[in-house]
Amino acid sequence: MSHPKFHRDGRAKPFAGNTVIAHLPPDGWLARSLAEVRAEAARASFAGKLALLPVASYHMTVFGGADDQHRTPGLWPKGVPLDAPMPVCDEVVGERLKGVTCAPPYRLRVDLAKPIQPFRFELTLVDADEERRLRDLRDRLSAATGVRKPGHDSYGFHTQVGYLLEPFTADEQADFEAAFEAWRERLAGQVLELGAPDYCAFDDMLAFRPRLRLPVG
Template identity: 40%
Template structure:
């Protein structure tokens, strides 16, 4: 069958147009795939993979506690409360997670908020030590001296101590796992700063590094090894889910009389006396 020049020209135009439409449909997909492949995945701060010296002093690589003795002023979380139950549930979730073997998860009966950290027997110069107690004094003797000063100290502080959960700071990329707290309002902030300053001067007689920038928190676990990208995402998802339940338990966290406590490791804090109001 013979084709006229006009019909042959029309057929070629039709085929070229059809091919152009087909290729045009593919180009956006290919370009999108190239853009997606060229985008760098968001990476964690490399510092998050470095295990701090503080953690290495407190725990063995397998997460078991090392000897780390000292004294401190803390408020244990009220045991019979919805808040404690919700925080303990987060601790259990961390322990049973896919990355649980990379954590040193603390027992729930040790959960507390530190009001003012005291001296300990590890790296005394770095952590700080009372200016009027010889730096080579056994920690048991230091505990006794500080305990006697605490017995004479009067807080003159209205109770309870009131905090709020800082969800934004808690969810920010950081090493697992602590709940970040802030004083409930300006009055509580002034009250806590005054109490901490007085104890540092009158009882402990030194100011630890970072005294003025101390962030209140509740420690649940220490990270012993770095996370993979998948583990990091799993951790963030688990934390976000549990924070909803913790925040629902109470909007204001009320803590009672601060406790002068001693410890031989991070698993248990023995209350020696309550501060006098």
């Protein structure tokens, strides 16, 4: 089965949509560290099985909005015709989000406990209060947009470095797991602080165009 977002040679497929994300600060420790991880992955035995994302695109998804390929109730904004052009959907969602406030910073760490999922780093909030605040923001974004996807309450925060294009061989899997554990240990311990999330539109997984920064309040 082909990957929905990438060709087998790593080129991005069209995959238009909108989302609310917190970009990793480009001069921050995690973005710099992930750039090093990306460079190491590009030289690894398993590199040919991965589509590595541009460092400038690194972010944490706060709330996934709508996309052009999943036009069903719950995945598509309530009240927007299922056949509406994507730019119309983007505009409607942007208008609905203008009154949704946020309360940054949001503080997270790389999660060492969750299973490995190529090629992303799972994140966990530093304490229960941070978890409550970010989950509350997700609930309010869902209520405002009329989008509520399966797994809304159990969604796992993460930052994506690349996508697996096809299964690893046994040797590649072993090499990846060993490398990933070393990378994860390298990133553990430090706290990541994220600012106010941006509502963004995108044409594929390589770039996310900010349209609105959620107001702080």
